[in-house]
Amino acid sequence: MIWAIVPAAGRGSRYGGDVPKQYLDIAGLPLIAYSLRAVLAHPSVGGAMVVLSEDDASWPGYTEIDGKPVRTCIGGAERCDSVLAGLAALPDDVRPDEFVLVHDAARPHLRASDLERLLDLGRGDPVGAILAAPVRDTLKRAGNDGGVDGTESRERLWRALTPQLFRRLQLTRALEAARNAGVVVTDESMAMERQGHRPLLVEGSDDNLKVTTPADLPLAEFLLRLARE
Numbered sequence: 444m445i446w447a448i449v450p451a452a453g454r455g456s457r458y459g460g461d462v463p464k465q466y467l468d469i470a471g472l473p474l475i476a477y478s479l480r481a482v483l484a485h486p487s488v489g490g491a492m493v494v495l496s497e498d499d500a501s502w503p504g505y506t507e508i509d510g511k512p513v514r515t516c517i518g519g520a521e522r523c524d525s526v527l528a529g530l531a532a533l534p535d536d537v538r539p540d541e542f543v544l545v546h547d548a549a550r551p552h553l554r555a556s557d558l559e560r561l562l563d564l565g566r567g568d569p570v571g572a573i574l575a576a577p578v579r580d581t582l583k584r585a586g587n588d589g590g591v592d593g594t595e596s597r598e599r600l601w602r603a604l605t606p607q608l609f610r611r612l613q614l615t616r617a618l619e620a621a622r623n624a625g626v627v628v629t630d631e632s633m634a635m636e637r638q639g640h641r642p643l644l645v646e647g648s649d650d651n652l653k654v655t656t657p658a659d660l661p662l663a664e665f666l667l668r669l670a671r672e
């Protein structure tokens with residue numbers, strides 16, 4: 444049975460405000476509720492491990508969603524510390540070679556079809572897979588004076604999304620190696636790549652947005668209301 448680790452221990456510094464972004468209200472529910480529901484909706488996903496910050500005052504206290512267990516543990520200063528805490532806190536019956544999903548708490552609009560494709564293709568890969576979207580805009584390299592120094596090719600460039608799917612022990616080892624080397628990894632795949640692994644890119648939807656700044660919230664709300672209709 445696959446478990447989903449949902450890191451929610453971030454402070455949301457780019458978003459600002461008193462309540463961390465993952466707990467902001469969207470159409471009557473905290474943002475994280477949508478992220479959890481979306482990963483738990485797949486029949487192969489058996490439960491979710493939510494990683495909270497030590498001084499979390501806003502976690503709604505779910506213990507199950509749609510009949511599946513929701514557990515919590517305490518994370519750390521970097522995302523990598525939080526995901527490692529989640530991996531360590533998984534139930535004992537999650538085997539070392541079993542796949543686990545990692546999905547941002549701040550990513551509420553994950554389409555069921557994207558999750559399905561990730562699981563179908565990723566479980567057939569020896570390493571695992573990530574959802575990603577091809578870069579659509581033209582890319583400019585900025586000079587120190589704010590002028591354009593040049594144009595980068597967007598060919599073969601993808602934006603990494605979540606969920607990301609890896610085996611429990613391999614991911615643990617990769618994140619530990621990154622942490623021990625003092626390298627800040629911004630997603631799980633980056634830690635795996637450092638170990639020489641080549642995760643599969645699975646194309647996901649552009650609208651699987653991570654709420655990062657206040658401008659993202661109305662967009663997320665619009666997408667979620669649309670999906671409910």
Ligand code: CTP
Binds near residue numbers: 456
């Ligand atoms: N996260 C975490 N532990 C950390 C840092 C981040 O669990 N030490 C989680 C966040 O809660 C979020 C996800 O990782 O669900 C993606 O991170 P990001 O969007 O960067 O959120 P924050 O780190 O909270 O935001 P910011 O970088 O603006 O401070």
Ligand code: MG
Binds near residue numbers: 453
């Ligand atoms: Mg962050």
